[in-house]
Amino acid sequence: MTLCPDINVKSGPRGVGKTVLLAYLASHSRESGWVAANVTSRPGMLEDIIERATDAADELVSSAPSVRITSVNVPVLFGATWEYRDPESGNWRTRMNRLLDRLQERGIGLLITIDEIDPSLDELIDFASTYQHFVRENRRVALFMAGLPASVSALLSDKSASFLRRAAQHQLGRIDDADVRAAFLETVEDAGKAIDEGALAEAVRATDGFAYMMQFVGFRMWAEARGRSRIEPEDARRGAARAREDFISGVVRKTCQELSEGDLAFLGAMLPDGEGPSSVADAASRMGKTANYARVYRSRLMEQGVITTAARGLVRFDMSLLREFLLEE
Template sequence: MAINFVNPFTPVVGKVPLHMAGREGVITDVEAALAGTGNDPAIISLLVGPRGIGKTALLSYFADIAESSGWVTARVTCVKGMLDDILIRAQRSAQHLVNTQPSRKIKGAGIANLVSLEQEDSPHKLVNWRSKMDDILSSLADCNIGLLVTIDEVNPSIEEMVTLVAAFQHFLDEGKKVALIMAGLPYGVTSLLSGKSTSFLRRAARYELQALSDYEVEEALVRTMKDGGKTFEPDALEAAVKAIKGFPFILQLVGYRVWRMAESSSVIDISSVDAAANIARKELEQRMYDAVWFELSEADKSFLQAMTEDSEITRQADLPSRLNKPSGHVSKYKKRMLQQGVIRERSRGLLEFCLPGFKEYFDERIAEERGAA
């Protein structure tokens, strides 16, 4: 008789997995900062890495940890209107503890199971975003509760980032119990740090999230499968680890499909892994790479095609001759590809594709275009 299992893998962007593979260093630092006195550098943290490396899931993980430790959280994405969103999220997250209106002044507070606030109307009070946040933070301080703000997809072109960073610098200077964790692509974070108005962030703890080791991938796969009563045959586990390429999102995607392929069995064989990995690869292309492809201009494609002539690392100095273009043209399109998170600069002038399997995907799409022409 078939045994029914619940699929334990979570191939959904931002969903916290059952077992967080790797990342012990950053997790230890941030948890210590949330439990500390506010002087820990990780109280302001930057998570940096390419798509699929697990930045969003880590943000969710830290917000969950903070909430379980009694913090109030505001989870937002870096888009226009972000500041209003932070304010609304913070108010809603704290509403079971405090009842605060940004346009009112708090006169006193009494703390029981809930917090009741006596307020005085002040309709002509001049307020801005920072002062509204001050009201919330003051109310939370009465209960010794902190506020964690998480910001995903950092975008330095969003002007509200300047207001946010400046306000958080003052919050910390004033001894308020706050934390700020942001995540973004390497180019976006670097651009943010280079701005004069956001230089405060240069003192933040910065974590460059790299691909997981094979051991970390293997451990997460085995533990997650074991939780549901499944195990891998040795060659099947080896094939699954190879297919994942160290990327947390692909780990969840492959794991999910492997589970589905072997749903009625407690032992996973290599045929299930091979079939599942093929499905997962196509899903990755449809859910992520197709969107990247359709955003590429013809000049973008020419730039990337010139990079595919190298097996791994491309020297920027080699591209002008390959493209028959001046160095300024190469710099322009290098910047575009860095911004879109398609490539990364391993060190000055050394470029590489940063999305696992995208180089092969790109070659296939280029071949299809040529065949259709």
């Protein structure tokens, strides 16, 4: 992977794999001589960036002898110095500049990852406006941020964070069935078991392209086949049913709790269409509302990653388990 002074924003619904992806990118940045500061967007985030960056730099420097024998016999670790860690010694930008200078002396770049973007957090807005100075000063910095689609679009439309609009945006979505199948097969075989063709097909069907669901299905199916060397279709069926309960309590309920009554009413008006797409106009008339009114909810739900457009004027549920859950409620 090559890293450049770049800004990337990942968005996607709950459990799609945003956090896992940020961690993966951070772990690979090391190979290219970068250190990563992984933080979550919450109060204290700015100080956390300095702490995480100094820890990561110390780890890199102490594990690479060629880097440390450059100046003195006893290397001064980043974390041992207070010039950038002590808030008394300057504001955040000043302290970051000192740290970035030190990193640059050793040819080390800094990757910052910010998870769970919260557009109402002032520190995040302050961060964005300071970060643009690092970029203008040609410092070796890169930024990856991740959040729910609605949070990302709210952050990008904040006028104090207009700089971030230049970020490359990536929408994380479903994983291809072929990839899910390959991942199950490889994981099972690496662990020394075999899996029946029908069981594999059932596991792929139950996963329905969702990263989080894949973990549940694999875990439950494996547990069902405990003590046997081969996973049978019955194990996959039972595992899938338990995974479905896990996914509903872990992801679907959480998603519903974040929706407004209007959002839920719109989803309710889509239910009569079953698995097929719903027309926004039909949903509006079922709600007894105008098409314009329904379009507001359509946009909101798309930003929350709950529905996607199927064709012009048509929408469908992004998670079929969410649809089934609403039907049952």
